[in-house]
Amino acid sequence: MAEETQRSGPAGHRPDRSSWKREYETIFVLPHDQSDEAAEKVAGRLREIVAGQGGRVVKFTYWGRKKIAYDLKKGSRALFVQMAYLGDGKAVSEVERQLRNSEEVIRFQTALVAKYVNPETRPTEEDVKLAGDVDERAARPERPEGAPEEAAAAVEEPPEEAAEAPAAE
Numbered sequence: 122m123a124e125e126t127q128r129s130g131p132a133g134h135r136p137d138r139s140s141w142k143r144e145y146e147t148i149f150v151l152p153h154d155q156s157d158e159a160a161e162k163v164a165g166r167l168r169e170i171v172a173g174q175g176g177r178v179v180k181f182t183y184w185g186r187k188k189i190a191y192d193l194k195k196g197s198r199a200l201f202v203q204m205a206y207l208g209d210g211k212a213v214s215e216v217e218r219q220l221r222n223s224e225e226v227i228r229f230q231t232a233l234v235a236k237y238v239n240p241e242t243r244p245t246e247e248d249v250k251l252a253g254d255v256d257e258r259a260a261r262p263e264r265p266e267g268a269p270e271e272a273a274a275a276v277e278e279p280p281e282e283a284a285e286a287p288a289a290e
Contacts, residue, residue, distance in 0.1 A: 136239075142176060142207040144238045149204075149220055149229035153186060153196035159225050160202050164248075166223075167204060170215050176208025180246040185253020193227050198254075207240050 147167075151160055160183060168178050184201035193199055206212070213231055220229040 138237055141237050141239050143209060143233060144179070144205065144207055144235040144243070145213055145231055146234050147204045147206070147213075147216055147220070147229060147231040149202055149226045150189075150193070151200040151202070151225050152194040152227055153198040153200065154194075155200055155225055157183070157200075160200055163220075163223060163225055164202065164204065166219060167216060170219055171206045171208055171212050174208055174212035174215055176206055176212040177240060177245065179205040179207060179243060181205075181248040183248070183250040185251050187254045199227070201253075205234070207238055207243060 149163070151163070164181050171178050182203040182205075184203060186198045186200050188197060189199050204216075206216075217229065217231060220226045
């Protein structure tokens with residue numbers, strides 16, 4: 122009889138998770154020669170796809186152009202965009218299918234962020250645009266004023282000690 126206790130009251134109450142969604146994050150990469158408008162065009166298509174599948178886009182983060190580990194499409198930099206959204210497996214499948222078929226996108230990856238998210242408690246955030254990487258090359262040191270240009274191009278002479286070394290016979 123003790124095993125047949127019913128859960129009642131706030132301690133035994135389980136929330137109704139039938140309307141809850143999963144939170145996903147998809148990062149996609151566009152070639153370095155694509156404009157920011159191309160990234161916004163892809164983002165607009167993805168918003169429509171997620172909404173059509175019963176989900177909701179939470180936030181887009183435009184990371185800007187970043188250096189990549191290896192050359193893609195003959196470039197060492199690429200435009201990165203991150204999309205956080207609520208949905209189910211069908212929404213993820215459709216997003217990935219559209220990214221795979223898109224000529225603008227060269228790479229993408231999707232990850233599950235949270236398994237159970239109440240859509241009412243997860244607000245939609247404003248899109249964020251980050252600056253991306255700056256050029257990593259060091260600035261060329263400036264020549265002091267009054268220094269002749271020929272002095273910068275002149276080759277240094279070896280020290281006198283090296284000049285006085287005895288010749289081998």
